[in-house]
Amino acid sequence: MKLQQLRYIVEILNHNLNVSATAESLYTSQPGISKQVRMLEDELGIQIFARNGKLLDAVTPAGQEIIKIAQQMLAHTDAIKAIAAEYTLPNQGKLHIATTHTQARYALPTMIKAFTKRYPQVTLHMHQGSPEQISEAAAKGKADFAIATEALHLYQDLIMLPCYHWNRSIIAPPDHPLGQLAEVTLTDLGNYPIITYVHGFTGRSELDKAFNQAGIRPNVVFTATDADVIKTYVRMGLGVGVVASMAVTKEQDSDLICLPAQHLFAPSTTKIGFRKGTFLRSYMYDFLEGFAPHLSRSKVDEAMQKRSQEEIDRMFLHTQLPTW
Secondary structure, three states, rough: HHHHHHHHHHHHHHOOOHHHHHHHOOOHHHHHHHHHHHHHHHHOOOEEEEEEOOOEEEEEEHHHHHHHHHHHHHHHHHHHHHHHHHHOOOOOOOEEEEEEEEHHHHOOOHHHHHHHHHHHEEEEEEEEEOOHHHHHHHOOOOEEEEEEOOOOOOOEEEEEEEEEEEOEEEEEEEOOOOOOOOOOOOHHHHOOOOEEEEEOOOOOHHHHHHHHOOOOOOOOEEEOOOHHHHHHHHHHOEEEEEHHHHOOOOOOOOOEEEEEEEOOOOOOEEEEEEEEEOOOOOOHHHHHHHHHHOOOOOHHHHOOOOOOOHHHHOOOOOOOOOOO
């Protein structure tokens, strides 16, 4: 049994049993992977994958147990390498961050500028995607940190730490009737076409929840994953926008009016997640604290010792989080 064989079966599962895609991601050949998997199955005397002709059709019950242990072994192998690097090259390494457009565009730049200045020999890689893609990347070890508001709770293999609260603003052309109101209500907002985020992105669930509880069906005419795209279509007159307040700046959006909406929608909490069992390098602790000052090394270590996410949530229940 070889670590390479274990990595192959884990990656095959990560690529939805597509051996060609697995081979491409690992920069090797499909026949080579298939041969190694067969050799591992012959050595163990069981099938890890059920087959339909030459195609892998499913993971067998025994295969599920084997892959689960293989994932743990590979994670421990990565941790051993990280420990060695911490002592031999403490200020060198890589940091993979998976996040959404809103976080990458508005929440992270200042912090990352300071981080790269402090750690010039740490290579940063930022991957943008949907909250589900981001969470999955961290759960599978493809990203060190996942930063998002939605979907992190779907993955039990992640430790999730709260970073900050944020809310929404309404944006519209300068002459829009909403701008004449002392305070916009949900009924007022529901009278106009709305442009906002796609379901599952940037706290969209809180917007839907507020309208549902009020018994109002909003006229959402256009959705996007990107606040800048939403602003573009607001400028075109397609509707009024509901976006994260952090995505509206006086410098770039002086041609729009920005109306507060924190009284309409419950605040959302952005969290940062990483895989359980991860060995955090010193620069990774510094990244966490730089992004969310209350996430000191001692606090992060304490959270990592908790047995469940519920215990972690209780740990931060009375922490005063920053607000955007």
